[in-house]
Amino acid sequence: MIILRASFQFARRVKQLKTSLINDEKKQDIDKISEGFKESKKGDDKEEIKQNQQNLDNVQKKVFEKKFIKSSEFLMACSHQPALSLPEEILKKARKVFSKYPPDELREASYKYMRMYQLLHALEKPLSITIKRNNLFENPENLQKLTEKKVIHLYKKGTSEQELLDKIFERRQKKDLSLDRLNSAEQKLEEFHNFASAIDYDQILTVSYFLRKVPGSFAVSQKIMQEIQKRNPNFNPQSMLDYGSGIGTWAWSFKKLYPDVKNIVCVEPNLYMRKLGKFVSQDYIKDIKFYESLSHTLELSYDYFDFISIAFVLEEINHPEARFLALQSLWAKLSENGIMILACPGSPTGFRFINDFREWILKQKGFIVAPCQHQQTCPMAKEGFQWCHFKQMFTAWPKDVFPKYIYENTAVTEKFSYLAVSKKNWIQEGQEWPRITFDPLKRGKHLILDMCTEQGKLERRIIAKSHGKEGGYYEAKHLNGGDLWRFPKLPPSKVGKKRRKQPVKIL
Secondary structure, eight states: OHHHHHHHHHHHHHHHHHHHHHHHHHHHHHHHHHHHHHHHHHHHHHHHHHHHHHHHHTHHHHHHOOSSOOOHHHHHHOOOOOOBOOOHHHHHHHHHHHTTSOHHHHHHHHHHHHHHHHHTTSSOOGGGGSSOOSSTTOOOHHHHHHHHHHSOOSSOTTOOHHHHHHHHHHHHHHHTOOGGGOOHHHHHHHHTTTSOOSSOOOHHHHHHHHHHTHHHHHHHHHHHHHHHHHHOTTOOOSEEEEETOTTTHHHHHHHHHOTTOOEEEEEOOOHHHHHHHHHHHTTTOTTOEEESSGGGGGGSSOOOEEEEEEESOGGGOOOHHHHHHHHHHHHHTEEEEEEEEEEEESSHHHHHHHHHHHHHHHHTTOEEEESOSSSSOOSHHHHSSOOOOEEEEEEOOOTTTSOOOTTSOSEEEEEEEEEEEESSOOOOTTTTSOEEOSOOEEETTEEEEEEEOTTSOEEEEEEEGGGHHHHTHHHHTTOOTTOBOOSOOOOSOSSOOOOOOOOOOOO
């Protein structure tokens, strides 16, 4: 028995040695394969980086690439985008700016700023759009009384018209500006130049504007510019002018889409805005230029611009004549092949300014580029109980840039109204498709869509499940307000109601 036990132990030991040798050989083979794989992987790292960059550029397309959505027409019809964020160069400058102020004090100052800003456009009802007014861009009487009481004074104290004219004359003499290049609208606009706006920006209010309004304004500018670039791929601007630019938010998005353009000009009357804009933009846009007024741009070698934007400015200008003169002078500076954009908050006040600008442009024989599919008057302005507006999500400031509370959202929605016009009739892709005005209403086996057609009329269509892929039922679930509808008009049910079977009589 002892001999048998010893022989069994010896056999087990031999078997263990054999398995250990086999495992060592396997490990050596695996190490050789892994070393070879690492050497090959080092050569493929550069190709993988390029592929990742291409994937990041095509994120929007990959979101909608599903079994039933692969067509380029669907991507052309979609205008909504994922949440947008500021460039990394701007975030680095924002860290330095916000670190100079205590977070609680800056947050409280920004809340006060937002209350003042909301008073400029949040007190109006949609019915005021249909009220007859004497002049364009004029506030109704009830709104004007409220703003005069609650918002800051209209004009700076201690300045007369003669003093303003003397200052204008001295400024022109210092810069040796030729008066022949000034049009009548710019001359009159200079008289309003020294008048205070509704919000008198000082240093703390300027930083509060940077904290609260800049991320949303950047997301809105990105969406509008990408919409124009999608509809007009041949548009190649060589110069850009932003009136009431603030710290240059729209110039950042313009530089992101058109990186080769060097002629970028920002006009901002406020001194604190210009200083902060130069500091924040110096790493992202090296060739940006800030001016105090439009007359100072006469020192440039060119008089006309291919791209002009005036965004979130009209609600802060108190006098209606100054609003009209600003738009009139900018329209005169637009080139024949250029595009001009007016953007306002997505409120009844903002839509009223957009509608007044639309009526004036049609009288000037201009053409509407976006978002409308027609060249007639706006059908929503006739009703008075709704207004045309869009929305875009953006990411809030990261925690390392500005601290936030737990209940604050990381993704915020900005509502806006806009109108892009030109002096030339652009041939756009998808111009014959109607635009969805509001988000689809999802019901049982059908959807309800409100549309603004190419004939300038409002329609409500029912997209039933019986329409299938050809009628756009499956695609409509992934569309939002502002997108285009590329399918033909069909009745609510393509097949018709099925006949109910007669009940069986029980004898």
